[in-house]
Amino acid sequence: MSALIRVGRRKEAVARVKLNDGSGKVVINGREMENYFGLETQRTQVLMPFTVTETLGRYDAKINVRGGGLMGQAGAIRMGIARSLVALDEDFRSTLRGAGLLTRDPRMVERKKYGQKKARKRFQFSKR
Secondary structure, three states: OOOEEEEEEEOOEEEEEEEEEOOOOEEEOOEEHHHHOOOHHHHHHHHHHHHHOOOOOOEEEEEEEEOOOHHHHHHHHHHHHHHHHHHHOOOHHHHHHHOOOOOOOOOOOOOOOOOOOOOOOOOOOOOO
16 A cells, blocks of 8 residues: 555644554654643544544554644544545545544634724723
């Protein structure tokens, strides 16, 4: 199998995922997944495409991710892994689509408006 590079995005995070046959080792930015993500929920989210397709432990993943926070990065990695699995085996598409792992989450942070404290919060109104 030749290594495929697929991109996943979530919020401001962008992840480039490279899958190879292996033993299930996940390396993110040169670090083990356990060292990169402190929370168990983040690690579970990253491994979700493997769990859903029952391929946990069959592929090694080498991932470069930048931008955003840890939760956004975990979501970007999840999408990149799911896209890579579909590129390897088209039969996974319906399973991953059903689990909602191939859909790009379009929600982004709303920009701050001028004359306001934040995107929607206003400065306190003073009548006098």
